[in-house]
Amino acid sequence: MGEKKGNQKSERTAVSVKGKRRRPISDNSEIITLNKVCKAYSTGAPALKDVDLHINKGEFVFIVGDSGSGKSTLIKLLLRELTITSGSINVLGYDLAKIRHRKIPKFRRNIGIVFQDFRLLKDRNVYENVAFAQRIIQKSNKEIKKNVPSILAIVGLAGKYKAKPKQLSGGEQQRVALARALVNKPTVLLADEPTGNLDPKNSWEIMKLLEQINENGTTVLVVTHNREIVNAMQKRVITLKRGVIVSDEERGGYIDED
Numbered sequence: 001m002g003e004k005k006g007n008q009k010s011e012r013t014a015v016s017v018k019g020k021r022r023r024p025i026s027d028n029s030e031i032i033t034l035n036k037v038c039k040a041y042s043t044g045a046p047a048l049k050d051v052d053l054h055i056n057k058g059e060f061v062f063i064v065g066d067s068g069s070g071k072s073t074l075i076k077l078l079l080r081e082l083t084i085t086s087g088s089i090n091v092l093g094y095d096l097a098k099i100r101h102r103k104i105p106k107f108r109r110n111i112g113i114v115f116q117d118f119r120l121l122k123d124r125n126v127y128e129n130v131a132f133a134q135r136i137i138q139k140s141n142k143e144i145k146k147n148v149p150s151i152l153a154i155v156g157l158a159g160k161y162k163a164k165p166k167q168l169s170g171g172e173q174q175r176v177a178l179a180r181a182l183v184n185k186p187t188v189l190l191a192d193e194p195t196g197n198l199d200p201k202n203s204w205e206i207m208k209l210l211e212q213i214n215e216n217g218t219t220v221l222v223v224t225h226n227r228e229i230v231n232a233m234q235k236r237v238i239t240l241k242r243g244v245i246v247s248d249e250e251r252g253g254y255i256d257e258d
Helices: 002-011 071-078 101-108 126-136 141-154 170-182 200-215 227-233
Strands: 030-040 046-056 060-064 086-091 111-115 188-192 219-223 236-241 244-249
Touching: 030 071, 046 071, 046 219, 046 244, 060 071, 060 200, 060 227, 071 086, 071 188, 071 219, 111 170, 126 141, 126 170, 141 170, 170 200, 188 200, 200 219, 200 227
Parallel strands: 060 219, 060 236, 111 188, 188 219
Antiparallel strands: 030 046, 030 086, 236 244
């Protein structure tokens, strides 16, 4: 593994332009591509400006930046909750500028999403919260009975499948949300501030789970303000500032933008 990384660095060097360091090109297939993407809201204020972004299958990427930097807009564009103003955006082979509305649900089946506030169904137990994601895509009861316990075991909640969300700690609730996002085996997992409401111990446990999920082949994108985690994990780090990518580091850290 170490030899492979060394070969990549010797064969393909990163290029620095105006402080932004482009990553070495990978031989893996590209599954997220943004070219010259701009997004402006009705007020005319630009949320993203001329964003070029290329993410390969199997990568683990942190997206960081201050509030208002464009992180949330980027996530919404990747989910096709918003449309771009100009440029081009392709995710998992779908042209999101041209995709028809009836195809959006099918597209989103390939993406798992985890939020800071968990967004669990409070009146349903752990098992039913996860099974809900399977029922949406019309999995059979037989498949659900197999898949839900399996994913709950992976996130360490096999023994709490009957518990309601209010009976769980914040860390456990986020594990349920993670299980729900993963039960349909998405190609990409988007985690929007997944540790924002957690203490340091639970934050690290969630990040270790995300790393494990990534090692099993899922592409993981994490939006976060957690400087300690970003600096310690040494993953690819993309920094946004006022709608522009100002840094893209292969093994980066949380940079001071000022």
